[in-house]
Every structure is written in structure tokens, then in C-alpha cells.
Amino acid sequence: MSAHITVFGSLNYDLVVSTPRVPNGGETILCDSFATHCGGKGANQALACRRLTPRNIGVRMVGRVGLDSFGDQLKSGLFSAGVDVAFVERVGPDSGIAVILVERSGQNRILVNAGANGTFTPDDVKLELFEHEGQLTSLLVLQNELPLPVVLAAIDLASSHGIKIVYNPSPMDMSIMTPEVISKISYLVVNESELSAMLGQSITDEQLTDQDTLIPYLLKFHKTYDFAGTIVVTLGGSGIVYSVYDKTAGFVEPIKALTVVDTTAAGDSFLGAFVGGIVDHKDIESSIKRGAAAGCLAVQKKGAAESIPILADVQKLLQ
Template identity: 40%
Template sequence: MTDDRSQDRPRRIVVVGSLNMDLVLSAARCPEAGETLTGHGFAVHPGGKGANQAIACARLGAPVAMVGRLGQDGFAATLRQGLLDAGIDADAVGTDPSLASGTAMIIVEDSGQNRILLAPGANAALSVAAIDAEAERIAQAALLVLQLEVPFACVERAIAIAADAGVPILFNPAPAAALDAGLIAKIDYLVVNETEAALIAGHAVIDRASATIAAGILLSMGARHVLLTLGAEGALVADGAGVRHYPAFPTTVVDTTAAGDTFIGGLAAALIEGATLDRAVRLGMAASAICVSRPGAQPSIPFRAEVVLAD
């Protein structure tokens, strides 16, 4: 949890997470088992939840450093350059010469929905020792951002380092996984979608009412703020001030890839600027609405100048 030491540290976000190359095929719909369909578009884009969130934080106005692993292959140079082009400190993104970089196969339906299959590659080689080597970087962060596309032991260790140093923690437990209350109690901002919330809270999320119950359960498990994204239905925030619903910004959905990562980027960037949680949520939602109107993961993430909020 936060403490007074956070007031003296450099205002930089540290992201611990994955870097993947996304191989994206567009089609009217996903094939059924045993069925072959012809798609109508193919593209290769840098992605990975960790890198997407780092890029989103940077484009939306925050200084960022990333901790992760790449393989020794052609994808690695492109993924690293994407971070550097965004102004991200990639010194803690190591290279494993024995592995390929992470890869994601993504089918995007004409409805805008997507289905993703991951090959973790070098992401799975990130070690607790590597996290310990970056302990000072993490302990000096203004905010630590994490997901679950790297080994869970690395996530636990990074959270422990940040909690001990009084660094605020934003945790997006995706892909969905069960978590214990002891870990959740260290989290300042728990960001989940319906699937993740249902699994962790043990309560199905099918509408706004059930989302409110699930958010309350997660809050009771110790998280300081719970942010539950609901797609076209917007988002819920539960904290000591109660539960608030934020309607989604109007948009035309082309591809939902990286929508949640963009929301987190806007949220995190605004928070380290000292914005209220209300404004930070609205910035994240506005940025996400732009993201889903464009194809691809990182190519779809907007820059801060594109995101306009009414005061």
C-alpha cells in the first residue's frame, strides 16, 4: 500500500510484463472445430499485455520503464524498438538466446471481437532473480503495473518489493487466474474484466448488478480500489467511497485487441499526474474508445493529444 515515501520518488511507471509479436488474421467469424474458413486480412503487430500497457502509459503521457524478456529472433528487435520509439526505458528487458520471443495468434471477427492463443516463449523465462536485480528500479517507481503473462512467482516478487517500498500497485490479473486474499490485500488498483472478476470473486458477472456484487467481494478481499471493466457497458469502480458506474464512450468497434491495456495506460498515466480516480478512469475509457475503433494492438493505442475530456 502507499505511504509517504511515494512523495519523494521519481514520477515514473514501472511495468513488469510480457512482450509478444501478434500475428493477426481477420475473418467474418472464427472457424468451428474441424472447419476451415478463408480470412480477408493478415497483419503482424507488436503486442503482449505488458508491452501494450507500457506503450499505452507512455503515449498517454507518463515516463515508463519496462522489465521483461525477449528471445533471440527477428521479432525481438522489432519489439524492443517499439518500446524505444515510445520513449520507454528498456534497459531491464533482457534477451534469452535459447528461446523465441513470445507470440500471439489472434483471430479478429468482423464484429470486432477477438480470440487469442499465446506461445509465451521468452516471457516464461523471466525469473525471480531478474526481478530482484531490478528491485531498486521497482522500489523507486511512482506506480508498479503488472499482469499475468509472465511467471506468477515473478509477479509475486515484484508486488512484494513494491509493497515493502510503499509503491502503489496496479494489478491486472490477466489471463484470468484465481488469487488469494493475501496477495490482493497488497493491491492499490485491481483492474479486472468480467471473466477475471468472476473467477477471483467466485461470483458470476452477467450484468451490472452482478458486477457490483463481484466488485464488492474483491474489495472485501483487501484491494484498495477495484476497477471492473464491462466492455460496451462501461466500467464499475468500488472503493471506500462506494460503487460508481461509468458509461462507455460512444465508438465504432473495429478490433477490441488492447482495449483493456489502453484503459490501464490512461488510468495509470493520469494517476501519477495526481488526477482524481474519477478523471483517471474517464481518461482510460476515452483512450480505450479510440483504441477499439482501430485495428491492431499497439498501432491502435492513441496518443494523449488525441484524447479529449470534457471537464
């Protein structure tokens, strides 16, 4: 294959409750529906990369699932979609679980039990995980749903071998967001709250719709962290701002969804399409536009894996 993407991260089995609203403490309410889905930020991003990347580009998932039936479904689901799962290990006893509450507004709240994801140690991070057919992977995609020392070990190993890293630091933990760590990242993909946390400076709702105000925040980030890579900030329905160190900064208009049903996999769909564009040799703005279209399509369907669109639908939306 001409290029290859490796996603190192979590696989979770999602238990999704649709509810009119989140109950108050001690309160019981009737929910609208209950469903189960394969998920986890790592698995969702691997699936998104596969669905939103040309077939000549390989996609590998590196992670762990339990010896339970959830693990069977998580691994077989990715395999059926065309993701390389040779490095998805089966360890006991339990797979990662996410309990997701989705309000009628589309807003979600998520509780996660790490399960097998939490069994990784830094010593488990080997270069062979990031190799394919004798060559190093083109891009390594990381999030924060594995133990943080494992994430740091992966960043250090990949960086030392010249592998470009796409880092989506979610859930955010400022203890590892140091200039030394950030300097090893090629593409940093965050939302506005994560950018605010890293800068220690709040961003108002009014500023979210004013790219001329937001872009200086990105330039400040480059200076604060001595960051020579590309930062992409997703702003939900307000669009995306980005900055390439010492080259350019810009704004991409949002693609508005007709109806917001479930936002669960919107960010992962964006990232998968963006990564696919980068590996497919598209420029930053074109890759971001792919991501915006993928996120728009994702929020119009329920579920995590089920809502991730395919490349053909994204390209059609962008025409």
C-alpha cells in the first residue's frame, strides 16, 4: 500500500440511553430508548479513517479488548469494515464500557470504564505496532483514553523515529500538555474548550463566531508552546480555525446539519476525514473541509460507529 494510518487508542462497547433530559440526583425518569453500539474514541477514529480514506490507504487499529462478548463484537466490527486488527489484543476479563446519555437536544454525557484499555503499560509500546509491511506508518493517531504514561510513551517512540503524529487530547489532561510533549506533535486537533484550557484563557460565545478574534489565540498557542506543527480547532456549529506555524492561518465555514440527532461521533468523524485527507496528500484547508462535511453528516444519525459516514457521501456534500 502507498500509505498507512495507525490508530492507537481505546475500544469501548457503548450503552446508549436516549432521554428527554438528564435526571436530577435521586430522580428516576422514563427514557426514550436504549441501544448498544461499538465505540471508543480509538475505534471510532479507526473506523472513520477507514470509511473516509481511499481504499489504497491502509488503516490499522492498535488496542485491547476483553475476553467477553463485547470484545468479540468490537474486534469483528472493525475487521468487517476493513480495518487491520492484527494488533487488537484479547485480554481479560472485561472490555471497555461507555454509558452514554443522549438528550433530545442531541447533547450527550458520557461515563467510561476503561476495562481492557487500562491494562496497557509503557513497556507494551513497541515500534512493531507502528510498522506495516516493513515500513513505518505514515501517520499515528492518538487520543487520551489510554493510560497517560502509555500515550506519552507512544508519542516519544513515534517522534524519535520520525513518524508524524495526529494528537486529539481528549479527554483533556493538562498534566501532560507540556511544551516538550507538544513539540513532538505534527497535527494537534482540539475543540474550543481544550484550546482554552491549554492557554489558560476563556473564549466567549461571541468570539466563537469571529475568526479574526480567534486566530490570534492560535498564534499565541504556537508561541506559548513553541509549537512548529499545525493546530486545528473545531468550533461545532461555528466552523473551524487552523494555523500552520510560520505559514498561514485560516477559517473554514461550518456545514450546517439539517437536524442534529446525536453528536456522539461527530468529532471522531471529523478527525477521520481530516487524517484521510492529509494522507491522501490534500492540503490543510481541503482536509478540514472533508472533516467538516463528515461531522455534519455524523450528527444527523444516532450512534457512534453507525453514524460515521463514507467518503463518497462526504465528497457529494462538498460538490
